[in-house]
Amino acid sequence: MPRIGHSRVVPNTRAPRIHLGPDHETALAGAVERGGGVLVPLADADAVVWAQGPDTFPAELPDSVRWVQLPSAGIESWLAAGLVDRRRIWTSAAGAYAGNVAEHATLLLLAGVRGLAEQARATSWRKAEFDTGVGTLRGATVAIVGCGGIGRAMIPLLTAFGAEVLAVTRSGIPVPGAAETVDATRTSEIWARADHFVIAAPATADTAHLVDGDTLAQMKPTSWIVNVARGVLIDTEALVGALRDNTIGGAALDVTDPEPLPAGHPLWTLPNALITPHIANPANGLTRALADHVAANVERFATEGRLLAVIDTERGY
Incomplete structure (x- = not known):
């Protein structure tokens, strides 16, 4: 089975249009802009940065979306939900935390x-x-x-x-x-x-x-x-x-x-x-760590860089 997309993206001639969902998270919005992206509605997006779990994720994405950034390092629930497709690049937060x-x-x-x-x-x-x-x-x-x-x-x-x-x-x-x-x-x-x-x-x-x-x-x-x-x-x-x-x-x-x-x-x-009750990565530090990861990947997406933590469904991570 082929991998999802490639770790390199088609070069952009303008600032990439990023949809941040499901809500406007200030630190992540700042990270998108710091990476050279602009925030837009989902219908106009080149890429999606998602800050919650698969239960809140859109059932369908516009054809214009070429990259999706997930908020977690583990992606089992996303794969089980059948959301990770082969039409676009998906990246996890592996390494961010x-x-x-x-x-x-x-x-x-x-x-x-x-x-x-x-x-x-x-x-x-x-x-x-x-x-x-x-x-x-x-x-x-x-x-x-x-x-x-x-x-x-x-x-x-x-x-x-x-x-x-x-x-x-x-x-x-x-x-x-x-x-x-x-x-x-x-x-x-x-x-x-x-x-x-x-x-x-x-x-x-x-x-x-x-x-x-x-x-x-x-x-x-x-x-x-x-x-x-x-x-x-x-x-x-x-x-x-x-x-x-x-x-x-x-x-x-x-x-x-x-x-x-x-x-x-x-x-x-x-x-x-x-x-300990699954607190190695405490909730109070999640957004800050994810923001740095998002900024780095938005910058790479904008400049045809190699994206961090590209998901390979054959391996399951």
Whole structure:
């Protein structure tokens, strides 16, 4: 199946006409203008910048629309809704929020390795007990599975703590700052090699339950796994079993399967589990980060540049 459009656009001889929807968001409107575009009604648009989910998106777009900018890095819901067509270029917000998510992922990993998950729940002084469970990132190997924008933003944070990074990418092209890069076909090699793991891969049919019972069994008993991608990348039932049996050190999850994680689920109370409610990319910073991404892509669209985060439906991201 062919990809959607191309990452390069036909040159414009005038400022590109951009429709911003579904509402006028001041920061995004400013980003469009900063990138060299002009705001117009949908009927007159060359491109669309959309700031909400697929449920508010127009059922049909004018033939004049050649590019659509979506507001999220994950596009599963857009693909499921059948909105992403092959008549025009579609771009996601992949990479726009990398700094925010990388900061949170590093926090989760450090909290897990340092034993904060259980210490924060304690209601009495248990120094002797907790002392033996405090680890360090110094000298550790952290494997980042799906080392794209988030992973690349994490590398300097992790190396500052004295860790080295094993990057797993689809292409296997060396990632700057990583001690080693392996392509995704060799992912099975990393589970027994690394000390800790960060899951940052896109959710596709190929990555569902990427971390399962067999995978968890290969990890070290001190290994922590952080997930800031999508909950379905980890087999929750297998993870709960590994945490209960202390097969691994622990899990720090900003995303879960199911999500929201229901009250009473064992992950809420297991001492070696740390849960945050999908806030690695907090709502109060979304528009600001997206605005920079929009401005860059509008400028590229206006000057025949290569657009950022072009969606490939064959890969699902």
